[in-house]
Amino acid sequence: MAAFTLEDKLVVAISSRALFDFEEENEVYETGDLAEYEALQRSRLNVPAKPGVAFPLIGKLLKLNAGGHHVEVVILSRSDPISGLRAFSSCKAHGLAIERGVFTRGRPPFGYLKPLRASLFLSANPDDVRAALDAGFPAARVLPETPQAASQYSDEIRIAFDGDAVLFSDEAERVFQSAGLSAFVGHETTKKDSPLAGGPLKPLLAALHKLQKIAGDAAPMHIRTALVTARSAPAHERAIRTLMAWNIEIDEAMFLGGLDKGAFLREFEPDFFFDDQIGHCESARVVTATGHVLSGISNAS
Structure with missing residues (x-):
C-alpha cells in the first residue's frame, strides 16, 4: 500500500470547537478546571455534538472528494485525546469523512500545522490563530456565536x-x-x-x-x-x-x-x-x- 501524502491536497486544520458547538463545554474549560471539562466530555461521549460555525463549510469542502481525494480535513484541538473520541464520533454521526486528528490536552496545537501542510487553520482560540499566522499559515478566529443560515447554493x-x-x-x-x-x-x-x-x-x-x-x-x-x-x-x-x-x-x-x-x-x-x-x-x-x-x-x- 502506498504511503498517504498531503502534498497535493487542500488541508484544513480545524479545532473541535470551530467544527462543533462545544460552547457549553468550553465555559467549563475556561474556568481552568481541566478535570471537570474532561469529565463532562466523557459523560457525553455517546451524545453527538451539534454543528458549529464552520460545519457547513467543512461539509461542502469534503464533497469535493467525490471526484478524487482533493481535500483533507484534520481536527487540531487543545482537547484531551479521550475528549477527541467525542469529536470523531460526532463526525461519524453527521456523516463527515474526517479520519485524522491531533489532540494536545491544553497545549498550543499550532506547531502541528507544518507537518500537516495546512492550507487553513480555523479555531475559536485567538492565541492559537495569532501563533499560526505568525508562523506563516493562513488562519482565522471563528466567531462561535455566528448564526447558521441555510444556503440556497447546495452545489x-x-x-x-x-x-x-x-x-x-x-x-x-x-x-x-x-x-x-x-x-x-x-x-x-x-x-x-x-x-x-x-x-x-x-x-x-x-x-x-x-x-x-x-x-x-x-x-x-x-x-x-x-x-x-x-x-x-x-x-x-x-x-x-x-x-x-x-x-x-x-x-x-x-x-x-x-x-x-x-x-x-x-x-x-x-x-x-x-x-x-x-x-x-x-x-x-x-x-x-x-x-x-x-x-x-x-x-x-
Missing part, C-alpha cells in the same frame, strides 16, 4: 475575502491609517502597476483557485470566490492588477468604498467570510459564518 462552496491584510499585505492599510484617505488613494494610484505583496490568506485563495481548475464543470461541487473590500475606484485597479499578476482569478469583486459589507454578503451568501477588522466581522457575522484574520496593522495591539 457551490462560496467563500468571500476582504482584501488588504487578508489577501494582500497591509501596506496600503498602513498608509490609510497613518495619513488618511487622500494619501491612500494617491499611494495606490501611483503604484497601480506594482503588485501588492501577498497577505496571510493568499495561499488559501491560490489553493481554491487550483481546485477550481482541477474540479471542472462536471464536479458535484463548485467553488465561487469573491473579493469584498472597502476600496473603491481608483484604488480598485491595484487590487485587480495584483490578482492578475498572481494568475489567480476571482469570480466576484465588490468595491464598496466604505459601505457596510453585511448587506452585500447577504446577497452573495458565502459559506464563510474572512476579514481582518473586527467591525466588519461583527457586521458580517449576523449574515454568515465569519473568520477574524488577526493580522496586519489593525490587529497590531
Whole structure:
C-alpha cells in the first residue's frame, strides 16, 4: 500500500470547537478546571455534538472528494485525546469523512500545522490563530456565536475575502491609517502597476483557485470566490492588477468604498467570510459564518 501524502491536497486544520458547538463545554474549560471539562466530555461521549460555525463549510469542502481525494480535513484541538473520541464520533454521526486528528490536552496545537501542510487553520482560540499566522499559515478566529443560515447554493462552496491584510499585505492599510484617505488613494494610484505583496490568506485563495481548475464543470461541487473590500475606484485597479499578476482569478469583486459589507454578503451568501477588522466581522457575522484574520496593522495591539 502506498504511503498517504498531503502534498497535493487542500488541508484544513480545524479545532473541535470551530467544527462543533462545544460552547457549553468550553465555559467549563475556561474556568481552568481541566478535570471537570474532561469529565463532562466523557459523560457525553455517546451524545453527538451539534454543528458549529464552520460545519457547513467543512461539509461542502469534503464533497469535493467525490471526484478524487482533493481535500483533507484534520481536527487540531487543545482537547484531551479521550475528549477527541467525542469529536470523531460526532463526525461519524453527521456523516463527515474526517479520519485524522491531533489532540494536545491544553497545549498550543499550532506547531502541528507544518507537518500537516495546512492550507487553513480555523479555531475559536485567538492565541492559537495569532501563533499560526505568525508562523506563516493562513488562519482565522471563528466567531462561535455566528448564526447558521441555510444556503440556497447546495452545489457551490462560496467563500468571500476582504482584501488588504487578508489577501494582500497591509501596506496600503498602513498608509490609510497613518495619513488618511487622500494619501491612500494617491499611494495606490501611483503604484497601480506594482503588485501588492501577498497577505496571510493568499495561499488559501491560490489553493481554491487550483481546485477550481482541477474540479471542472462536471464536479458535484463548485467553488465561487469573491473579493469584498472597502476600496473603491481608483484604488480598485491595484487590487485587480495584483490578482492578475498572481494568475489567480476571482469570480466576484465588490468595491464598496466604505459601505457596510453585511448587506452585500447577504446577497452573495458565502459559506464563510474572512476579514481582518473586527467591525466588519461583527457586521458580517449576523449574515454568515465569519473568520477574524488577526493580522496586519489593525490587529497590531
